[in-house]
Amino acid sequence: MSVWPEERVTTIDSFNTVDMTINVGPQHPATHGVFRMVLTVDGEVVVDCEPYIGYLHRGLEKLTENHDYRQSMGWWDRTDYLAGLCCEGAYCMAVEKMAGLEVPERAEYIRVMMMELSRINSHFMFLGAFGADVGSFGTSFIYAWRERERIYDFFEEVSGDRMFPTYFRPGGLMADLPENYESRVRWLLGSINQGLEDLDGLLTGNEIFVERCKGLSPMSTSRAVNLGITGPILRATGLPWDLRKAEPYSVYDRMKFDIPIGESGDIFDRYFVRLSEIYQSTKIIEQCLEQMPKGLVLNPDLPKTLRIDNAECYIRTEGTKGEYGVYAMARGGVKPYRMKLRSPSFCNLAALKEMVVGNYLADAIIILGSLDIVLGEVDK
Amino acid sequence: MTFLFSDPVFGVWNWVDAIIRILVIVLVMTFVVIYLTYGERKVVARFQQRLGPTKTGTAGLLQGFADTIKLASKEDIRPTNADRWVFEFAPYLTFIPVLMVLVSLPFAKDWGVRDLSLGMFYVFAILGLNIVGILMAGLGSGNKYALLGGVRAAAQMVSYEIPLVLSLLSVAMIAGSLNLNEIAMRQSFTPDNGQYAPFIFLQPLAFIIFFTAMLSELHRAPFDIPVAESEIVGGYFVEYSGMRWSMFQLTEYASMWAFSVFGSIVFLGGWAVPDTSDWWGPDWGWQLGITFIKSVAWILAIMWVRITVPRLRIDQLMSFCWKVLLPMALVQLLMNGFILVYDWPPILLTLTSGAGAALLVAIIITRAIHRPKSKLVGTYKQVGVAAR
Numbered sequence: 001m002s003v004w005p006e007e008r009v010t011t012i013d014s015f016n017t018v019d020m021t022i023n024v025g026p027q028h029p030a031t032h033g034v035f036r037m038v039l040t041v042d043g044e045v046v047v048d049c050e051p052y053i054g055y056l057h058r059g060l061e062k063l064t065e066n067h068d069y070r071q072s073m074g075w076w077d078r079t080d081y082l083a084g085l086c087c088e089g090a091y092c093m094a095v096e097k098m099a100g101l102e103v104p105e106r107a108e109y110i111r112v113m114m115m116e117l118s119r120i121n122s123h124f125m126f127l128g129a130f131g132a133d134v135g136s137f138g139t140s141f142i143y144a145w146r147e148r149e150r151i152y153d154f155f156e157e158v159s160g161d162r163m164f165p166t167y168f169r170p171g172g173l174m175a176d177l178p179e180n181y182e183s184r185v186r187w188l189l190g191s192i193n194q195g196l197e198d199l200d201g202l203l204t205g206n207e208i209f210v211e212r213c214k215g216l217s218p219m220s221t222s223r224a225v226n227l228g229i230t231g232p233i234l235r236a237t238g239l240p241w242d243l244r245k246a247e248p249y250s251v252y253d254r255m256k257f258d259i260p261i262g263e264s265g266d267i268f269d270r271y272f273v274r275l276s277e278i279y280q281s282t283k284i285i286e287q288c289l290e291q292m293p294k295g296l297v298l299n300p301d302l303p304k305t306l307r308i309d310n311a312e313c314y315i316r317t318e319g320t321k322g323e324y325g326v327y328a329m330a331r332g333g334v335k336p337y338r339m340k341l342r343s344p345s346f347c348n349l350a351a352l353k354e355m356v357v358g359n360y361l362a363d364a365i366i367i368l369g370s371l372d373i374v375l376g377e378v379d380k
Numbered sequence: 381m382t383f384l385f386s387d388p389v390f391g392v393w394n395w396v397d398a399i400i401r402i403l404v405i406v407l408v409m410t411f412v413v414i415y416l417t418y419g420e421r422k423v424v425a426r427f428q429q430r431l432g433p434t435k436t437g438t439a440g441l442l443q444g445f446a447d448t449i450k451l452a453s454k455e456d457i458r459p460t461n462a463d464r465w466v467f468e469f470a471p472y473l474t475f476i477p478v479l480m481v482l483v484s485l486p487f488a489k490d491w492g493v494r495d496l497s498l499g500m501f502y503v504f505a506i507l508g509l510n511i512v513g514i515l516m517a518g519l520g521s522g523n524k525y526a527l528l529g530g531v532r533a534a535a536q537m538v539s540y541e542i543p544l545v546l547s548l549l550s551v552a553m554i555a556g557s558l559n560l561n562e563i564a565m566r567q568s569f570t571p572d573n574g575q576y577a578p579f580i581f582l583q584p585l586a587f588i589i590f591f592t593a594m595l596s597e598l599h600r601a602p603f604d605i606p607v608a609e610s611e612i613v614g615g616y617f618v619e620y621s622g623m624r625w626s627m628f629q630l631t632e633y634a635s636m637w638a639f640s641v642f643g644s645i646v647f648l649g650g651w652a653v654p655d656t657s658d659w660w661g662p663d664w665g666w667q668l669g670i671t672f673i674k675s676v677a678w679i680l681a682i683m684w685v686r687i688t689v690p691r692l693r694i695d696q697l698m699s700f701c702w703k704v705l706l707p708m709a710l711v712q713l714l715m716n717g718f719i720l721v722y723d724w725p726p727i728l729l730t731l732t733s734g735a736g737a738a739l740l741v742a743i744i745i746t747r748a749i750h751r752p753k754s755k756l757v758g759t760y761k762q763v764g765v766a767a768r
Contacts, residue, residue, distance in 0.1 A: 022524050030610040044528075044694055133610045135691025137601055142428040202688070207744060208602050209690050361528070362693045365611050 019047060022361070026055050030133050030365045033375030037352070039364060046364050049356040051349060056379040064339040069095050069170055069306045072339075077164035079341065080377045082125050083118035083320040085111075085155075087377075088168040090317040093249060094328040095170040095336075098311035107172040107297040108251045113185070113288040114158070114167065115250075116281040120192055121151045122320035123274045123281075126372045127199050130271060133369035134212055140202055147195035154188055170306060172298030182289055189282050196278055204275070210268065217355040217367050219265035228347045231322025232273045233371065237265030243318035254291065255284045267370045274372070305334055321345045321372055345377040401493040405482050413633040414444030420633075420683055427687045451629075454622035459522050462619065466520030471620065471627035474513030478635045480506045485641050486561045488651050488667035499560035500552055503642060504545050507597065510635070511537045514606070514616050517628075521619040529615025532694060533606035536596055539701045540603075544593035546709035547586040550716045551579050551646055554729065560642075564650030578649040582729045583716075585736035587647050589709050591681075594639050596697070598632070601686040605694055636679060644674035704743055708736055 025036035034055035040048035060079060064072040076091040077084035089111055096103060103111075124144040131140025152162040157178055159165035167174050178184070203209050219229075221237040234241055240259040244252040260276030262269025308330035316325040322344025331337040348371050355371075356364045418433065418440065425432030433440030458467060484499045486492035496502050511534055518530015555563040567578045580587045596603040607615040617628045644650055651667035692700070715732045718724070 020524060022528075029613060131690065135601065135604065135608060135610060136689065137424070137687050139428050139687045142430060146429060203690075206689060208692055211696060212690060212693060360693055360695065362605070362608065362611050362691070 017042065024365075025052075030369065032129060032369070032373060035368075035373065035375055035378070037356075037364075037368070039356070039361065041361055044360050044362075046356050046359055046361055049353045049364065051352055053346075053349070053375075053378050056375045058380070060380040061339050061341060065336055068334050069308070069336065073166050073168070074164065077166055078376050079343065079380065080122070080319060080321065080324070080345070080374050081163060082374055083115075083122035084164050085114045085118040085167060086122075086317065086319045086324060088166065089115050089250070090315055090319070090324050090326045092168045092170050093317065094313055094315040094326040094339075095306070095308075097313045097315060098308045098328055098330050098336075099170065099306060101171040101302065102299055103172055104296045104299060105251075105293050106176075106295045109288050109292045110173055110177060110297065111168060112250050112252065112255070113285050113292075114155075114165075116284045116288075117151055117154070117188075119320045120278050120281045121148050122374075123278050124148050124151075124195070124199075126274050127203070127271070130366070130369045130372075131199075131203055131209075133366045134203075134209055136202070136209075140199060143195060143198050143202060147192050150188055150191055154184060157184070169298060169302075171302040172296070174298075176297045185285065185289060189285060192278065192282055196275070200275060204272070212363075212366065213268035213271060213370075214266060215264070216267045216363055217359060217370075219351070219355070221265070224265065224351075227351050229322070229351055230347065231319070231344050232277065233265070233270055233348055233351075234322070235259060236262035236269035236273045238263055243316060243323060247316070249315070249317055251291075252284075255287050257281075257283050267366060270370045270372075307332065307334055308336075316342070319344050321374065321377065322348060341377075341380055343377040343380060345371075345373040345375075346380075349373055349378060398493060402483065405493055406479070409479075409482060409634050409637070410630075412637050413630055414448065416633045416637060416679070417447065417629070418444045419679075423680065423683050424687050427684075448626070451626040452623060454625075456622040456624060457619075459619050461522035463520040463522065466516045467522075467619075468624070470513050470517035470520055471617075471624045471631070472513070473516060474510055475627055475631045475634070477506050477509040477513075478631055478638055481638045481642070482634070484560065485638065486564065486645065486650065487641065487671050488664040489561065489565075491664055491668070492561075495561055496559070498558045500548060500558045500563070500646070503560075504541070504548065508537070508541055510597075510631075513631075517620070518616040521616070523619050525612040525614070525618050526616050528612050529606045529608075529618070532612075533599065533616060535694070536599075536603065536605060536697060539698060540593040540596040540705075543589050543701060543705040543709045544597065546706070546713055547583075547589040547593065548646060550586050550709070550713045551583055553713070553716050553720060554579065554582060560645050560650070564645050564652050567649035568652035578647065580647045582726070583647075583712070583733045584730075585708060585712050585733040585740065588737050588740060589705050589712075590643060590647065592705060593701075594643060595682065595685065596701075598636055598639060598682070600636075600682055602689040602692050603697060604686075604691055605697060608691055636682065637675065640675040640678035640682070641671060644671065644678050648674045648678075650674070704740065708740055712736055 019040050019042050022039045022041055023036070024039055025031040026034040031037070036052040036055070038050045038052070039046050058075075058078070060075050063075050067075075073088060073091065076087045079087045095101075124147050128141040128144025128148075131144075132138055155165050155167075156162045158181075159167040159174060219233070219237050221234075221239045224234050224237045225239070230241070238261050240261050242259045243249070244255075244257075245259060257280045260273050260280065262273050309332050311330045312328070314325060314327045316323050318324070323342065324344055325342030327338070327340035327342070328336055329338040352368065352371060355367045359367065421443070422432040422440070433443035436442040436446045458464065481503050483493040484496045484502050486495060486499075514533045514537075515530045518526045518528075518533070521527070551563070552558055555566045557563060557566070563579075595601075599605075599607050607617070612618070617625060620628060641650075651671045653670055712733060716729065719726075719728050719732070
């Protein structure tokens, strides 16, 4: 397929119109990173869409294969960089499963708490950026940013880094939480609930917002499953499929929470499912705080150098964008033989073309926004 | 020779007077625009729980000047495939109509550049010219985003001009004049002019239609479709830089100011206050102050709308104009005609227009709100379904 689709000429009697190709991205405020799509528009209506990815390819899988198990922690933060800890969690779980390492219970609880905070962080980013895509002049963005800053501050306190904490280790955690963590997290939860209410009030009931989002690019559950879509977009179609419930990992089986689902899988449902998930995540964090035991956070039997003999596993976790799967293979030595990432953003992006074609140009932007892609994850 | 000096219209002194007044207007406008940009940044920042500019001068008061200096020193870039003269003249052609509108506005009873007897007609005749410059910028830039922005702007402005003019006409019918000074005077309670109240109370529907159409003409949210930053990255001025870009910025804020003064004259009474005494009457300082307060309130309303609502889509925008605003404006014009011709009591003006305004709001709300019906997504605090 050519980079620039041939110009299509439509003839209506004697009146000729020529379709126009518009290049959106890689530098465009609405592409959420370095994503590029070439839209063919007939006036304002999109007739063709071709996505181009790979601008942020860093060779994650190959890098991991060439580094020590603990050295490559940092790369995995940078896949879904809005929720780095969820990715770290999946990677660590894969390594632990291959090595047969036990994780102390306290570490599991802290992991779940931090992963849920990451999820909240990522969903807030979606809400803010989506509001900006629909055109609310950055107000939603700033509202969301306030809470994200506070979460990042907590991450910094815990691990020393805001965006890429590199806090988990195969076999546990880098360090225990700071002493005042409980009051800090409780304050954070109150602040998150407040921010959620602010955003809900700003966007959910807004007539223009509803008019723009309701009924736009609906998707049936079967189509979503066939396309391999997971995460909030799948749940927006009405299927309560959440790996935290369906195949509980870590200590998620001890948590009580609900799976928010939508009705028709349209843009509004996707927005609302994510909004609701933030609230569910706060509930999980509260339960973590209540149930958290005392003890070690790193497996004391962890060898100085982690060597794994022949082993192979596939770990799938509920990332913020969908099923975040890590396929790992070891053939002895200190490095993995193969590491493969099943990134949810990449798979969800497959639906872009069929969602966009036939809609208005302005809608194409918010459809892309509603997919909530993270380019670090798409391009690996 | 006597003609040269003594003629009231073509005489030299008249020209000198006009030029001085225009110079004053231009200077004031520059100052106003600089502080409007500063003010908008501050207001928006406070709405968004930020501080806005704080570093330049006390509370960032010199921010506008710093921005101006920066813009003036920037390189003026012209894209290779731009149509040279069209591209270079477009910013000025968008700016001139706004300046020409400012010429006709009475800021105080006796102070405008010229007191035109067909002032309102002049304003909406001139305002339509704005689109020429915008289309030129869109077509001449040689950029597809700019082209889309220019075409969107043209479609939008042509459509919204009609309800705008109709809403103003229904006010002019009641005022019985197209002279802006006269219209302002009619809205005070002085016994000798025999008129009622500010027209916002007499014609709330016209006010709402005017405000909506004005937002569209100004390309402010929720009608900022031609400059939609998240879609077409600034629209028609995407290729401009330096001074030419700042001309667009100047135009945007100057027209916001012009519209707010014009709107406050037509609907809020301009320099007049609803008061029977005439203590404020001869004092032009008070009148300027009153105009200032009213237009600032108007501008704050525009900013408030901007930071609260998202953007409409182009087809929703068009159908809102042609299916809702235009019929309502026409019906209101018709009702006003009946009431005025048959000399029915003026309270009917308020009642019919108020009913129309209520209907308009009801239409907007019922059309737009499709709250999810399922209990699953009713409110986020009640969602929940158990998985296996």
